[in-house]
Amino acid sequence: xxxxxxxxKEARTKGCLEPKEEYERERREFKWDIPADxxxxxxxxxxxxxxPEKPAVVWESEAGExxxxxxxxxxxxxxxxxxxxxxxxxxxxxxxxHIFPRxxxxxxxxxxxxxxxxxxxxxxxxLRAKDIIYRVEVSGARVVVAHTSTADEVExxxxxxxxSGVSAQDGFPCTRNAVRLS
Numbered sequence: 640x641x642x643x644x645x646x647x648k649e650a651r652t653k654g655c656l657e658p659k660e661e662y663e664r665e666r667r668e669f670k671w672d673i674p675a676d677x678x679x680x681x682x683x684x685x686x687x688x689x690x691p692e693k694p695a696v697v698w699e700s701e702a703g704e705x706x707x708x709x710x711x712x713x714x715x716x717x718x719x720x721x722x723x724x725x726x727x728x729x730x731x732x733x734x735x736x737h738i739f740p741r742x743x744x745x746x747x748x749x750x751x752x753x754x755x756x757x758x759x760x761x762x763x764x765x766l767r768a769k770d771i772i773y774r775v776e777v778s779g780a781r782v783v784v785a786h787t788s789t790a791d792e793v794e795x796x797x798x799x800x801x802x803s804g805v806s807a808q809d810g811f812p813c814t815r816n817a818v819r820l821s
Contacts, residue, residue: 680750720754722755772796
């Protein structure tokens with residue numbers, strides 16, 4: 640006589656929920672408990688004060704290249720980047736388009752944007768000129784931050800008139816190589 644294992648019966652007899660039931664319960668009962676004044680930028684700086692040498696971002700390419708960004712480095716570089724954005728006129732609530740591949744610099748740009756008071760508008764590095772124009776117009780971004788691998792596409796739209804008649808040259812400054820990790 641063969642004995643068959645029935646995971647559903649086993650789960651019921653042990654008082655366990657099935658994965659789908661457990662997921663549904665967790666989803667129903669989940670509550671965000673985020674303070675009203677929470678700031679990811681402040682959280683980065685707090686971690687940097689307590690654990691400056693601990694890894695914050697560990698990145699590895701498909702080829703096996705590996706880079707680590709510590710909390711201290713993320714805090715310092717994002718603060719420096721925030722200063723660049725503020726010099727470009729970024730104020731509280733200003734959208735800032737980010738066009739980056741998945742690299743540690745994207746984290747620096749995002750946290751720096753938040754420190755400057757801006758709203759990060761992350762975009763894929765696969766955007767072409769027409770896509771960039773569309774996103775600039777829809778988001779209202781007056782600053783576009785592009786990785787060197789995508790900066791040529793951004794440069795192509797500078798001076799291009801938008802549907803509002805404002806040229807991209809007038810509408811946003813493009814930063815190139817604003818953030819570098821050595």
